Amino acid sequence: MxxxxxxxxxxxxxxxxxxxxxxxxxxxxxxxxxxxxxxxxxxxxxxxxxxxxxxxxxxxxxxxxxxxxxxxxxxxxxxxxxxxxxxxxxxxxxxxxxxxxxxxxxxxxxxxxxxxxxxxxxxxxxxxxxxxxxxxxxxxxxxxxxxxxxxxxxxxxxxxxxxxxxxxxxxxxxxxxxxxxxxxxxxxxxxxxxxxxxxxxxxxxxAKISPTKIERNDSLCIHCKKCDKSCPVNIEIEKEERITTAECINCNDCVLACPVKGALEVKVARKTVHPIVMVxxxxxxxxxxxxxxxxTDNFQILPLAVAQGEVIPIYEVKGYNTIEEATTLTGLTLEEVYQQLAIPKSVPKETQFKQISALVPEYSFDQAKANAGGSEAEGAASTPGTIDVSGIKGSMTIQEAMDSLSMASKDFYALFKIPETVPPQTILKEIVNLSPGYDFQQIKDELSVSASTEAPENTSGTVDVSAIKGSMTIQEAMDSLSMEAKEFYVLFKIPETVPPQTILKEIVNISPGYDFQQIKDSLQ
Ligand code: SF4
Ligand code: SF4
Known part of the structure; x- marks a missing residue:
């Protein structure tokens, strides 16, 4: 052979x-x-x-x-x-x-x-x-x-x-x-x-420290230059006795092209190794x-599947998920998925989210997720009253702070108004060096204040909710009270995943157990 x-x-x-x-x-x-x-x-x-x-x-x-x-x-x-x-x-x-x-x-x-x-x-x-x-x-x-x-x-x-x-x-x-x-x-x-x-x-x-080298035996070499002609990275092998250049990709084509046995060899720590052994x-x-x-389970190349029994917010489903898969991932019914992501009923449930726009050109998956509390990050920013940021110190990195609040990166960046370009290993009080004008302490103080002032029991006394009807959408109710989304959601204890176009008395369909009338009564 x-x-x-x-x-x-x-x-x-x-x-x-x-x-x-x-x-x-x-x-x-x-x-x-x-x-x-x-x-x-x-x-x-x-x-x-x-x-x-x-x-x-x-x-x-x-x-x-x-x-x-x-x-x-x-x-x-x-x-x-x-x-x-x-x-x-x-x-x-x-x-x-x-x-x-x-x-x-x-x-x-x-x-x-x-x-x-x-x-x-x-x-x-x-x-x-x-x-x-x-x-x-x-x-x-x-x-x-x-x-x-x-x-x-x-x-x-x-x-x-x-x-x-x-x-x-x-x-x-x-x-x-x-x-x-x-x-x-x-x-x-x-x-x-x-x-x-x-x-x-x-x-x-x-490779500079490697013991593997190509060596040419000048006494056997007939200077045919077949090695030079075969080298894909154009090393002039015939001129050298040892190929030490970092350009050599160890393909060994030169050794295989050499017509004289022993004239050109691969050496590992000065021991000759045949190219087939190298392969x-x-x-x-x-x-x-x-x-x-x-x-040994140490070779993950895919994102971890959502553990059985766990659910994710609707705005965290991915473009490659089908509408049907989203029900398992989010724990919502098929009807709720269609409703929350404003998917036209004509789109089959086997469709991947990223393909919906091919069927309905005006549909934007990203926009739908944003409306459902996703990428525009109202998700996090809209509920500061529910997040205790007092443990977040300026000496922490963004990553440490996210971990300590168990928050997704996009939610945390939105909550703390951190520009997306700032890397997660940045220390919070040093963000200003990357984003001039950024004031971590001021933002933290604002979040602490809103957390302490936006609790329903504190605001209920100052907001007249009597005009809010169950037949209104969340957006209409916010407009009529001239309230920010984050304040309204906290006041009416609405889960952040509920989109603002939802009718108040229908929130229960998305968030079982939610009782709009009872909450309204408690605020009056
Ligand atoms: S091993 Fe490949 S890359 Fe290196 S000198 Fe020989 S032919 Fe060129
Ligand atoms: S890793 Fe090596 S072989 Fe691959 S493209 Fe880069 S230089 Fe070429």
């Missing part, structure tokens, strides 16, 4: 297999939604690097990143320490995508193009700039800052290009970069890896560790 051929095809099969699998998962993610198929961010170890600061500081992950992503990061770092950039050469699906297009390009043009060395050398530093920029911004903002510009993320959204751009026009940059990557790969092997990939730059830095070691370590992490 020709072990060289086995090694060559094993690497290709692993790479193409992973590319097909990631493409499939990305497609399913679009079809089924984030709760059922992982996003590309959860599957890419670089996402965990972007989440690292938040993780170390607050113990939580940034959105779309899970424990499985961290396992992938730790694993790929270990691979880089042991076997250089073997993740790039043997496992990365985006590297595989580039190889596929490079092979097509070479078939068409019958040659491998090479960028002039001077330009090439300068451009190779770009990826380190991208590394510093993307990790810095992600750590600063506590989010996947580079997601809209990420060509790999764009690749995973290729089946939904137009809706992705509609959702966030910045993703156009990601699609442009994807096009540049694919077009560039036609002419130049591993175009993105060489010049732009921040993950590759990260592994390249770590087995890297792939075995990678999938073996993932398997162990899965068996």
């Amino acid at each position: 020709d072990l060289n051929k086995v090694a060559k095809w094993s690497r290709i099969l692993v790479l193409v297999g992973l590319l097909i699998w990631v493409t499939y998962e990305s497609y399913m993610h679009q079809v089924l939604g984030g709760g059922k198929a992982p996003s590309i961010h959860a599957l890419c170890p670089y996402g965990a690097l972007e989440s690292l600061y938040t993780l170390l500081l607050t113990g939580s992950f940034i959105k779309k990143i899970y424990s499985g992503t961290v396992v992938l990061l730790v694993l790929t770092v270990a691979l880089a320490v042991l076997f250089r950039r073997s993740f790039c050469g043997l496992l990365c699906p985006f590297g595989a995508l580039q190889e596929v297009f490079a092979k097509l390009g070479q078939k068409i043009f019958k040659k491998r193009f090479i960028i002039p060395q001077k330009i090439d050398q300068i451009f190779r530093y770009l990826k380190y700039v991208v590394l510093v920029l993307t990790v810095g911004m992600a750590w600063y903002y506590g989010s996947l800052w580079m997601a809209p510009y990420d060509p790999y993320a764009a690749f995973s959204h290729i089946s939904v290009i137009s809706s992705s751009i509609e959702e966030d026009p910045l993703v156009i940059f990601g699609f442009i970069l994807l096009f540049i990557t694919v077009a560039g790969s036609f002419f130049y092997d591993r175009f993105f890896c060489k010049y732009l990939c921040p993950a590759g730059a990260f592994y390249a830095i770590i 087995i070691l890297v792939v075995g370590l990678f999938f073996g560790t993932i398997g162990i992490a899965q068996l």
Whole structure:
């Protein structure tokens, strides 16, 4: 058996297999939604690097990143320490995508193009700039800052290009970069890896300490330059005795191309290792560790399902949920879900929320959730009277404060009027440094005052509720009393999930046990 051929095809099969699998998962993610198929961010170890600061500081992950992503990061770092950039050469699906297009390009043009060395050398530093920029911004903002510009993320959204751009026009940059990557790969092997990939730059830095090297035996070498011609990242192997450059992706194509036995070898701690053994070691370590992490329940790549018996507010259902699923998630009846999210009756219950607008163009899921107490965050802001903020200190981080109040991030940000761009690891009294004019103490004082003055028993004496009829909607009643939503909801003890267009005497349909007349009587 020709072990060289086995090694060559094993690497290709692993790479193409992973590319097909990631493409499939990305497609399913679009079809089924984030709760059922992982996003590309959860599957890419670089996402965990972007989440690292938040993780170390607050113990939580940034959105779309899970424990499985961290396992992938730790694993790929270990691979880089042991076997250089073997993740790039043997496992990365985006590297595989580039190889596929490079092979097509070479078939068409019958040659491998090479960028002039001077330009090439300068451009190779770009990826380190991208590394510093993307990790810095992600750590600063506590989010996947580079997601809209990420060509790999764009690749995973290729089946939904137009809706992705509609959702966030910045993703156009990601699609442009994807096009540049694919077009560039036609002419130049591993175009993105060489010049732009921040993950590759990260592994390249770590690979510097690895004991794995390619070594050329000058006394056996016949200087045919077959190694140089086979190298996808254009390293001049024939000129060196040891390949120590951080650019080497450990694909071992050069070793397999060498016609003289022993002239070019992979060495790990000076011991010769055949490329097929390298493939087995890297792939075995990678999938073996993932398997162990899965068996021990440490490989989460999807959001946790809502525990049985638990319910979530209607405004927390996701676009990928169907209307029918929302009944289980929220504990509401189907009729209540339709009513609270103002879904036209003609929409079938099997429809995902994000697809309703395809059937009813004027329908906005986000707006419906906001009306139901969601993203515009009246949810939290409307009930300060029910939240005791006295335990929140200026020395706490936003995350600590959220945890101590057990509040969702969007509710807390709305309640404390914190701009969305402020990362959760920011200390509350230091928000002013990021958002000039922000006064934490003043906002806290206002919330404390409203908490103490808005309790129904305190306000009932000053508000004449006799004109409020059960046939009015909440909005009409608020208008007639000229009251803010937050005051009215607290005064009439209306759960925050009830939308303002609900008729007062019908609140009981949404919130069983609610008795409008009894509450009104107690206020008179
Ligand atoms: S450089 Fe980046 S895209 Fe290329 S193989 Fe490595 S991680 Fe993948
Ligand atoms: S030097 Fe050899 S192992 Fe390294 S990238 Fe080039 S061909 Fe692959």
